[in-house]
Amino acid sequence: MPELPEVETVMRGLAAVLQGRVIRRAELRRPDLRWHLPAGLAARLQGRVVLGFRRRGKYMLMRLAGGDSLLLHLGMSGRMVIGPAVVTTPHEHLVLETDDGTRVGFVDPRRFGSLDLVATAAEDAHPRLADLGPEPLDAAAFTPAVLSAALAGKRTPIKAALLDQRVVAGLGNIYVCEALFRAGISPRRLAASVAGARAARLVPAIRETLQAAIAAGGSSLRDYVQPSGELGYFQHTWAVYGREGEPCPDCPGPPACRGIVRITQAGRSTFYCPRRQR
């Protein structure tokens, strides 16, 4: 689930229930997530007021009174669950309870997710954030010139380059496929050759792909919270991702176009239309 649009949606859902609340109780059930957690993390959360939230790439930052931020990454399988846990799972690693009785759980079976505490004033210096590329939704920071510069000299396929969080922050396997489709660029194309007019197409394609997904995520708390209490899950249909063998939505069909193809790049599945994407 969690690429930039999902993280953004989860974060908005968290903000809606946590902002301005006091964390009455925090319980860390296991410390061995992707990175070992700082000692006393739960105790340091207790009694704090939640001031607000920020997202950087696929990372969420929960800002707390007292000058600290809780850094949160959902990994591959991380979810945030609101409300009394109807079914408790052994994979609920962190539980927060607020002064108004709200209960928020961080559930992550695969434990590729992670948590950390960082001084709010030094958030961007955190090792996980320091090397991130520009925010793709920030039109001033993420421009064709910036993207071309980051891709210059790269000998990898553009698909792999866009998964590199140092090039641009927040894209994952699904949205890279979708954005390349929207831009009409082949995932196999050499990254360094994406410059000029192609970079000028790719930047807005990435932005529009992400914005459309965020819009599909909902605009109210009602949309954010599923009946299960899970935040940020939403039905979204992809143009190419997961559609091997299906017709390309932008092509006339056979014999001109034989539809969506799946290939493996850097060990991950890539979906694209070889006719439309060059």
Place this chain on the structure above:
DNA sequence: ACTGTTACCTGATTGC
């Protein structure tokens, strides 16, 4: 310094 591969985990799905 770059680039590709592998490992880290568990659960859902696929194939025999």
Place this chain on the structure above:
DNA sequence: TGCAATCAGGTAACAG
């Protein structure tokens, strides 16, 4: 039906 193999939205430690 049962069970093993395969695959999954991410990241980073490695090897070359």
